[in-house]
Amino acid sequence: MQWCQYRDGQLLAEDVPLAELAAEFGTPTYVYSKAAILAAYGEFADAARGHDTLVCYALKANANLAVIELLARAGAGFDIVSIGELMRVQAAGGDPAKVVFSGVGKSKADIRAALAAGVRCFNVESEAELRRIDAIAGEMGRRAPVSLRVNPDVDAGTHPYISTGLRENKFGIAHERALAAFQFAASLEHLDVQGIDCHIGSQITEIAPFLAAVDKLLELATRVEAAGIALSHLDFGGGLGIDYQGEVPPSRRALLEAVFERLAAHPLGRRYAVMFEFGRAIVGNAGLLLTRIEYLKSTPVKQFAIVDAAMNDLLRPALYDAWHAVRPVVRRAEEPVVYDVVGPVCESGDWLARERSLSVVVGDLLAIESAGAYAMVMSSNYNARPRAAEVLVDGDRALLVRERETPESLYALERRLPPPG
Ligand code: LLP
Numbered sequence: 048m049q050w051c052q053y054r055d056g057q058l059l060a061e062d063v064p065l066a067e068l069a070a071e072f073g074t075p076t077y078v079y080s081k082a083a084i085l086a087a088y089g090e091f092a093d094a095a096r097g098h099d100t101l102v103c104y105a106l107k108a109n110a111n112l113a114v115i116e117l118l119a120r121a122g123a124g125f126d127i128v129s130i131g132e133l134m135r136v137q138a139a140g141g142d143p144a145k146v147v148f149s150g151v152g153k154s155k156a157d158i159r160a161a162l163a164a165g166v167r168c169f170n171v172e173s174e175a176e177l178r179r180i181d182a183i184a185g186e187m188g189r190r191a192p193v194s195l196r197v198n199p200d201v202d203a204g205t206h207p208y209i210s211t212g213l214r215e216n217k218f219g220i221a222h223e224r225a226l227a228a229f230q231f232a233a234s235l236e237h238l239d240v241q242g243i244d245c246h247i248g249s250q251i252t253e254i255a256p257f258l259a260a261v262d263k264l265l266e267l268a269t270r271v272e273a274a275g276i277a278l279s280h281l282d283f284g285g286g287l288g289i290d291y292q293g294e295v296p297p298s299r300r301a302l303l304e305a306v307f308e309r310l311a312a313h314p315l316g317r318r319y320a321v322m323f324e325f326g327r328a329i330v331g332n333a334g335l336l337l338t339r340i341e342y343l344k345s346t347p348v349k350q351f352a353i354v355d356a357a358m359n360d361l362l363r364p365a366l367y368d369a370w371h372a373v374r375p376v377v378r379r380a381e382e383p384v385v386y387d388v389v390g391p392v393c394e395s396g397d398w399l400a401r402e403r404s405l406s407v408v409v410g411d412l413l414a415i416e417s418a419g420a421y422a423m424v425m426s427s428n429y430n431a432r433p434r435a436a437e438v439l440v441d442g443d444r445a446l447l448v449r450e451r452e453t454p455e456s457l458y459a460l461e462r463r464l465p466p467p468g
Contacts, residue, residue, distance in 0.1 A: 050080040056378040062443040065376045072436050074339040075356035081441040083333035094303035099320040106132045108326030108420035113448035115139035126324035130160045158183045168192045170244040184237035194242030197225045199263035203248030203256040229271045246284025252296040254305050261309045282322035289331040292370040327420040334419025350386045357390025358397040359429040365396040373400045376412035
């Protein structure tokens, strides 16, 4: 992560020493780089210039209002999956007309709110959902813009929990049933059928699966248009991977250019507006989790660095066996020792990194990298642990963008029993 480098043996976030952030805001704390977020989005935006393209940011990766606001000001659209995410976009000053609404289980309240707000499009995942949106749009005296999410059955080669474009996934409408679904959608009075949508998975590090999806969508678009249903856009979802452990994904520019080139080679391809829904590739490497070592514990077979962050702050290692780089905030000259970095939660699955060679002492700070995406948003209060603070760094300034939760706030919504008797 370029924005996070050592200077005189001290790790900095942009121009702010991480040790200063720990002193000011405590630990654990998520630290985000404004420059890194804007640079990542900017690469997509630059590549999209001159094309009729909306680059959406998938809020599920990191939904902090400050992050949303940065991206809204930079011109991004947004991909949401709940009314809560829609409200976050609105609270951060984002434009609902640039919002696409994804997700397999939209509730009636979700649909009503999104129609009232005037979202750009619903990405619909089933015939039942088409029926539901049509009925609600009818009640509200509106026409709902929809695109159908198809399952292109492309193997994106990622972790089974985060691959979404295979036949056995719950997502999308099977490719062979898609034409019938489009015909059904077009027959409903309150729907305005606009496009085809897909999302084939996450942390994809090759261009080929994206191009396979482009081909599948173009082939389907040809059949849909031949059936007399005019389309205006194709949405290729998100999924571009990042470097966690030396992976070399295509650059953001290379991916978009390859997609545009593939589209341009097809007779229909040039006619459509294009949308993307990237999350991880915009924020993943723009964040880290700052944590302090509480204990160094030695057992006959292993050395543990027990830190004050845990699986409730960063679930990815426990859930996906994910690898996050760990760097000490202060460089020491002593011989390194191989540690498992673990948290205080009462689960053996509570580990953040395994078998890392570190030269550290108790009280040292560690930066757990690539924690800008799917970290805070997947956090929990397990073991009554307050959620960590979030800080946005901008040059030599640091802005608290979410306060650390307090223990009291965790039970504020709970009620005690009535008095006995
Ligand atoms: N669009 C749709 C419909 C999605 O389901 C997703 C992610 C995205 C866009 C954004 O994908 P991205 O560009 O971030 O890959 N918690 C997992 C990742 C789950 C992704 C789910 N869907 C992780 O920590 O790796």
